[in-house]
Structures are given as C-alpha cells and as structure tokens.
Amino acid sequence: MKIxxxxxxxxxMWENFFDPRKILATLGIDKQTTDVAEFGxxxxxxxxxxxxxxxxKIYALDIEPDMVRLTNEAAKKQGLANVQTVLRDFMTEGSGLPDESVDYAMLFNILHLEKPTVLLSEARRILRAGGKIGIIHWNYDPATPRGPSMDIRPKPEQCIQWAKECGFAHSQRHDLKPYHYGIVLRKEN
Ligand SMILES: C[S@@+](CC[C@H](N)C(=O)[O-])C[C@H]1O[C@@H](n2cnc3c(N)ncnc32)[C@H](O)[C@@H]1O
Known part of the structure; x- marks a missing residue:
C-alpha cells in the first residue's frame, strides 16, 4: 500500500528543492560505497x-509504475548500467533483497509513513555489517514550500528514536539547507 x-x-519543481550531489556527499555516499537500496x-x-x-549497484524501489519507468528511462539515457529499478510495495512485501546485501539504504522523504519501524527494520535486514542508513526529511516547519502535513511530519529526534529502536546507532545530524535535515546512522551489530 502506498504510504x-x-x-x-x-x-x-521537486528537483528545485535539493542539491542531490551535495546531499549525498554530506550523507556519506562516496566512491567507497558499494551497493545501495533506495526506498521510494x-x-x-x-x-x-x-x-x-x-x-x-543501486536498487531503486517504488510502488508507482510511472516512477519506476521514469527512473529507468533516466538511467538508460545517462548510460548508467548500475541502476536496477524494482516495482514493489516495500511496506507489504519488503524489499525482496537478500539479507546483508547492501552497504547503504536511502530513506529520503519517506519516514512520514504509517509504520516507520517496519521500513527501518527491513533496511537493517538488508544492510551488511557496518552499513548505514541515510534519512532525509522536510524540516519540522510549516513554512516549507512542500512536505507532509505537520501532524505526520517526523521531527529528527523522532527519526533517531525509531532508528535506535530498530538497531541503529551513532547518529549524525546535518542541516540540508534550505528545507531539509539529514541523519546518518550505522547498523549496530
Ligand atoms: C515523497 S516521494 C520521495 C521520492 C524520493 N525518495 C525523493 O526524495 O526524491 C515518495 C516515493 O515513495 C513511493 N512509495 C510510497 N509508498 C510506497 C510503498 N509502499 N512501496 C514502494 N514505494 C512507495 C512513492 O510512489 C513516491 O515515489
């Protein structure tokens, strides 16, 4: 079910809200990173x-056929053979990736979902020892130009708490100006 x-x-409009390369560098995705799962x-x-x-490789999962198609088309156009799109409902079916198969899981603009710990636990399952999750979300501020309604928008402290409950530690917070915050946590063994 779509969150x-x-x-x-x-x-x-969406892509004007971010500087993706800067955000990825800030959140620790670099040339040492091997495989990545992106939820949504x-x-x-x-x-x-x-x-x-x-x-x-990056496994790019989404429930929307149009999003999967657009991501696929962009990868082909840019000659990126290491993008593997997956049409999937990761909330009801999980990611479908094997245990301990990726180094990094991207949870970007997604943690306002109904059951954040279900997703965080799935991310933990597929991460290798020492693997990391990167979380991005809209600042907890009603003045942001988009973002989920305030009643469901998570605060950074809340995301950290959920992640800790699911076996992550060593959180690092970042201000991803102008509208987002970022958090990186490591899988605890
Ligand atoms: C707000 S968008 C964020 C997209 C991307 N992470 C970004 O930050 O640019 C959330 C995405 O999650 C997808 N999504 C929502 N529920 C899902 C589910 N249960 N399984 C897989 N994808 C889902 C939506 O189709 C949408 O593309």
Whole structure:
C-alpha cells in the first residue's frame, strides 16, 4: 500500500528543492560505497547522482509504475548500467533483497509513513555489517514550500528514536539547507 501523503509535485519543481550531489556527499555516499537500496526512488532525483558515485549497484524501489519507468528511462539515457529499478510495495512485501546485501539504504522523504519501524527494520535486514542508513526529511516547519502535513511530519529526534529502536546507532545530524535535515546512522551489530 502506498504510504500516506507520498504524492509528488511536477518533477521540475521537486528537483528545485535539493542539491542531490551535495546531499549525498554530506550523507556519506562516496566512491567507497558499494551497493545501495533506495526506498521510494520517485523521479530518480537521487538515484542518478548516487549511481554515478558508487562502485556497485543501486536498487531503486517504488510502488508507482510511472516512477519506476521514469527512473529507468533516466538511467538508460545517462548510460548508467548500475541502476536496477524494482516495482514493489516495500511496506507489504519488503524489499525482496537478500539479507546483508547492501552497504547503504536511502530513506529520503519517506519516514512520514504509517509504520516507520517496519521500513527501518527491513533496511537493517538488508544492510551488511557496518552499513548505514541515510534519512532525509522536510524540516519540522510549516513554512516549507512542500512536505507532509505537520501532524505526520517526523521531527529528527523522532527519526533517531525509531532508528535506535530498530538497531541503529551513532547518529549524525546535518542541516540540508534550505528545507531539509539529514541523519546518518550505522547498523549496530
Ligand atoms: C515523497 S516521494 C520521495 C521520492 C524520493 N525518495 C525523493 O526524495 O526524491 C515518495 C516515493 O515513495 C513511493 N512509495 C510510497 N509508498 C510506497 C510503498 N509502499 N512501496 C514502494 N514505494 C512507495 C512513492 O510512489 C513516491 O515515489
């Protein structure tokens, strides 16, 4: 089932809210990163820049056929053979990826979902020892130009708490100006 309030504005507007390469660098995705899972790839805003940086594969999951198609088309157009799109409901079916198969899981603009710990536990399952999750979300501020309604918008402290409950530690917070915050946590063994 599609998570609540996960609709997107037009691509051009959405992509004006971020500097993806800067955000990925801040959140620790670099050329040492091997394989990545992205939960809810949307337009592929972060998928393409990540695919260009990492040395392995990025699994870009989304429930919307249009989002999967657009991400696929962008990867083909840019000659990125390491993008593998997956049409899938990761809330009811999980990611379908094997245990301990990726180094990094991207949870970008997604943690306002109904059951955050279900997703965080799935991310933990597929991460290798020492693997990391990167969380991005809209600042907890009603003045942001988009973002989930305030009653379901998570605060950074809340995301950290959920992640700790699911076996993550060593949180690092980042201000991703102008509208987002970022958090990186490591899988605890
Ligand atoms: C707000 S968008 C964020 C997209 C991308 N992470 C970004 O930040 O640019 C959330 C995405 O998650 C997808 N999504 C929502 N519920 C899902 C589910 N249960 N399984 C897989 N994808 C889902 C939506 O289709 C949408 O593309």
């Amino acid at each position: 609540r309030e996960s609709g997107m504005p037009e691509r051009e 790839c949307g337009y592929g805003t972060f998928t393409m820049p990540a695919a260009k940086i990492i040395k392995g």
